[in-house]
Amino acid sequence: MSFCVKCGAEGPVYESVCERCFLENRQFTKVADHVDLPQCAHCKDFSMEGKWVTQPTVEAAVEEAAIQSVQVMEGAQVVEVGAEVIEADKLNFRVNMQLAVEYKELRVEEERDTIVRVKNSVCGRCSKIKGSYFESTLQVRSRDRKLTEKEVDAILDRVQSMVEEMAAENREVFISKLDRVVGGAGGADVYLSSNSAGKVISRNLAEQYGAEVKDTAKLLTKREGKDVYRVTYLVRLPAYRYGDVVMFRKRMYLVGATRASNAKLTDMRTGESLMFSHGDLQDAKVIGMKDEMLDAVVLTETTKEVQILHPTTMRPIELRKPPRFEVKKDTVKVFVYDEEIFLLPK
Ligand SMILES: [Zn+2]
């Protein structure tokens, strides 16, 4: 049987003394008189444990900050916390905490008080936003074609949702400025707070639209001994889009699926499909846009031919079907070019 070296009581000992002697004048937790809690004046986020975070209410932030400030004796752990937040004024709060602490087999209740002072501050993101800080620019343009408002809208929607997704992971990612190119060939300039965001988004647009990306970097500053570059990503959308008809190497093609590096073209006369790189296709000239294709009513169909009503003259006309061509509905899509009419291949 062990006994206390201080009072002689028999029973389990902690550092050679009994529970009562061990707990006498001993505190397992401590808190400072005051805890400062920086709050961003703009976005209202709080700085907690070195990170800016959103909190549902000031009281919730105050309670959290008080609990985080509790220092615990080595070997002990706080297993339960109850806290009461009492507002002294708008910026000062008294927090009373009931802490259940476990140390070896002992469980102790301690009560601690502190004052949390909310301090007006500005977070890194807001100071960057205020200063119109940007690390990369996304320049969206098109090759030999005017970008329509609708196309620019679709691209900007895509960019914005990607930025939102990235911001959920990293609050330092934001759009610093967004300019639409007015007049000329149209397009947009998007200024981004982060370089890597520009890189990821430009690659994504390249993949989505078969666009070509060119980047140019300029040294912006040094941060923590590292060079920080400001990069301009020029995203150039090809002149052609899915569903357009192009003239390329003296042949007429329907543009099929476009990918980051190439596009599928189907010969309008032979129905033959080929893949070409966007680099090769720089000479391709758009002669018909997707929304310029017309519907023609089908009158009769044989294995080799189809008789349709010419969509502009309304006269019946017979057309030879390209290989593998199928009539699926009462109408077929046709393209009228130089008074000639073409069935759109499959
Ligand atoms: Zn004792």
Ligand SMILES: [Zn+2]
């Ligand atoms: Zn802020």
